[in-house]
Amino acid sequence: MNGTKLDKLVSFLDAELCLSEFREDESANGLQVEGREKIRKVGLAVDACEYVFRKAAAKGIDFLLVHHGLIWGGLRTVRGVMRQRIKALLDSEISLYACHLPLDWHPQFGNNAQLLKLLSIKKMGEFGNYHGKNISYWGKTIRELSFDEFNVSVERALGTRSTAISFGRSVRNVGVVSGGGWFAIHETVKHDIDTFLTGEPSHSAYTLAEEMKVNLIFAGHYATETPGVKAVGRALKKRFGLTVEFIDHPTGL
Numbered sequence: 001m002n003g004t005k006l007d008k009l010v011s012f013l014d015a016e017l018c019l020s021e022f023r024e025d026e027s028a029n030g031l032q033v034e035g036r037e038k039i040r041k042v043g044l045a046v047d048a049c050e051y052v053f054r055k056a057a058a059k060g061i062d063f064l065l066v067h068h069g070l071i072w073g074g075l076r077t078v079r080g081v082m083r084q085r086i087k088a089l090l091d092s093e094i095s096l097y098a099c100h101l102p103l104d105w106h107p108q109f110g111n112n113a114q115l116l117k118l119l120s121i122k123k124m125g126e127f128g129n130y131h132g133k134n135i136s137y138w139g140k141t142i143r144e145l146s147f148d149e150f151n152v153s154v155e156r157a158l159g160t161r162s163t164a165i166s167f168g169r170s171v172r173n174v175g176v177v178s179g180g181g182w183f184a185i186h187e188t189v190k191h192d193i194d195t196f197l198t199g200e201p202s203h204s205a206y207t208l209a210e211e212m213k214v215n216l217i218f219a220g221h222y223a224t225e226t227p228g229v230k231a232v233g234r235a236l237k238k239r240f241g242l243t244v245e246f247i248d249h250p251t252g253l
């Protein structure tokens with residue numbers, strides 16, 4: 001297998017992931033660090049960090065696609081941790097491609113669309129307004145579930161341990177926002193959402209949820225942001241016949 005040229009892969013991803021619709025994202029989405037020209041093996045990870053870069057080099061990965069990249073709001077200096085990280089990539093000639101908000105939002109590959117799919121939730125509408133753009137969805141479970149039953153399905157689907165807080169409602173209408181999405185709790189009333197699922201626990205969300213009578217599930221920032229990169233990996237395998245591998249580096253948070 002001859003592989004795929006880097007620029008061809010980057011153009012495909014830029015277009016497919018609709019990067020141009022998220023110019024306001026703090027993340028410098030797209031190709032952040034340029035590596036070798038020919039791509040044979042693609043790595044997928046949630047976070048750009050030295051552990052992931054070392055693993056990628058050991059596995060012979062040419063192109064690494066991550067949700068949280070290295071460059072946020074512009075690059076000022078290349079020192080300390082940043083120097084080490086960039087050095088690890090350049091030494092092994094691995095390209096780094098980051099896709100942040102577009103990969104939360106994307107209707108097919110996005111973390112949130114994939115979470116709904118994994119949990120057999122039928123998409124009903126947009127949800128999770130973040131800086132003027134909805135990055136997520138809410139939907140209905142196939143039948144009414146008890147809160148415990150639903151939480152077990154979340155933990156199983158994502159291989160995680162949730163912080164699950166019931167405020168007495170059974171589960172039918174679920175709002176989902178991957179990562180640190182607690183801000184969307186304010187939208188739950190509008191859609192009669194009984195259960196709100198996000199990644200990172202928020203202290204502030206507790207009393208709001210209590211008074212809004214919305215169950216809370218914090219399934220982990222990391223765990224809720226693995227489905228997106230994996231879905232893009234499957235698409236790259238199908239489109240270009242590339243070998244893809246997920247590099248797991250859970251934070252437990």
Ligand SMILES: [Zn+2]
Nearest residue numbers: 179180221225
């Ligand atoms: Zn995130």
